[in-house]
Amino acid sequence: MAGFGSGSGFGSGFGLQRIGAGTLRGRKLLALPEGVPGLRPMGSRVREAVFDRLQTSVLEARVLDLFAGSGALSIEALSRGAAHCMLFELDARVVRHLQAQLGALALASHAEVRRGDALALLAAGRGSAAPFDLVFVDPPFASPHIFSPVFAALCDRGWLAPGAQVVCERERVRGAAPSLVIPAALELEATRIYGQAQVEFLALR
Numbered sequence: 691m692a693g694f695g696s697g698s699g700f701g702s703g704f705g706l707q708r709i710g711a712g713t714l715r716g717r718k719l720l721a722l723p724e725g726v727p728g729l730r731p732m733g734s735r736v737r738e739a740v741f742d743r744l745q746t747s748v749l750e751a752r753v754l755d756l757f758a759g760s761g762a763l764s765i766e767a768l769s770r771g772a773a774h775c776m777l778f779e780l781d782a783r784v785v786r787h788l789q790a791q792l793g794a795l796a797l798a799s800h801a802e803v804r805r806g807d808a809l810a811l812l813a814a815g816r817g818s819a820a821p822f823d824l825v826f827v828d829p830p831f832a833s834p835h836i837f838s839p840v841f842a843a844l845c846d847r848g849w850l851a852p853g854a855q856v857v858c859e860r861e862r863v864r865g866a867a868p869s870l871v872i873p874a875a876l877e878l879e880a881t882r883i884y885g886q887a888q889v890e891f892l893a894l895r
Contacts, residue, residue, distance in 0.1 A: 707762050710738045712769030719760055720791050723783045729759050732828055732859060736884045740857055741766060743880070743891060744824070747855060748772050751823040754849065756808045756840065761788045763826045768797055775801040776819065778808045809836070812843035821851035831861035838871045845875040845894075856892040 707719045722729060740763075741748065749771040755764040758777035768775055779785050785805045792798045804811055808829075825844060829836050837858060844850055856876065860867045867888040872878055880891040 707734060707760060709762075709766055709769050710734060711741065712766070712771065714765065714769035714795060717769075717795060719762060719765065720787065720794065722760055722787055726781050726784055729784075729830075732762065733884070733887070736859070736887055736889065737762065737766060739882065739884065740889060741770060743882075744855070744857075748824065752776075752820060752851070754778075754822040754825045756812075756825065756827050757829045758788060758803070759784065759828070761791055763828065764801060765791070765795065765797065767824065768800055772824070773800070776822070777801060777803045778811050779803060779805060780807055809839055809843060812840065812847060812849065815847050816849055821854070822849055823851050823854050825850070825854065825856045827856060827858040834860060834868045841871075841873050841876060841892075845873055850894045852894065854894045856894075858890045858892070860888045860890070862886050862888050 706721060709715055709717045709719070748767050751767065751772045753764055753767045753772045753775040755761070755775060755777045758764060758779040761777060764775035764777050777788060779788060782805060785803055788803045789798070792801050792803070827837065827840055837860070841856070844856065850856075860870075862883065870890065872892065875895055876892045877895050878890060879893050882889045882891075
């Protein structure tokens with residue numbers, strides 16, 4: 691999707707997603723508006739595995755969701771005890787959907803949706819917002835080049851709190867994902883493979 695606004699989500703042909711654990715366990719997410727390009731689901735099995743690894747580090751965390759899409763990652767984090775989420779999304783229709791979704795789950799006071807290109811928003815700086823403990827980087831699979839500039843902006847513009855974790859999902863093509871350029875400020879802690887998806891867990895040194 692131009693501008694890399696949408697990431698994990700689901701569109702026509704995908705079933706409704708459910709929250710896997712926490713206070714909202716079992717709640718269904720609203721269907722996304724149809725015809726939005728660049729959206730794809732993070733499978734429920736992958737999402738569950740991600741949060742199983744994160745464990746209690748989600749509790750009271752400030753979460754930044756750079757390519758929000760359906761908002762499933764942020765909502766799952768809030769269900770599991772995160773304190774606040776900021777969601778970036780480019781498509782205006784999806785922004786409205788996210789606002790409606792957060793309202794339907796009574797989460798509006800714990801989340802902020804910002805419309806715009808993720809890289810442009812990162813480059814602008816976080817302003818008065820506190821730094822974030824957990825960042826999800828789950829862009830459309832067609833944009834593997836986005837990770838390096840995202841990492842640089844997160845580190846250079848002060849978005850990360852001490853010890854912050856960054857979780858990335860990427861596509862594997864013919865059994866491999868493109869090499870990942872990681873700045874010195876971040877350390878790769880683990881890589882997990884789930885079929886076509888590859889998930890990396892990084893932490894601020």
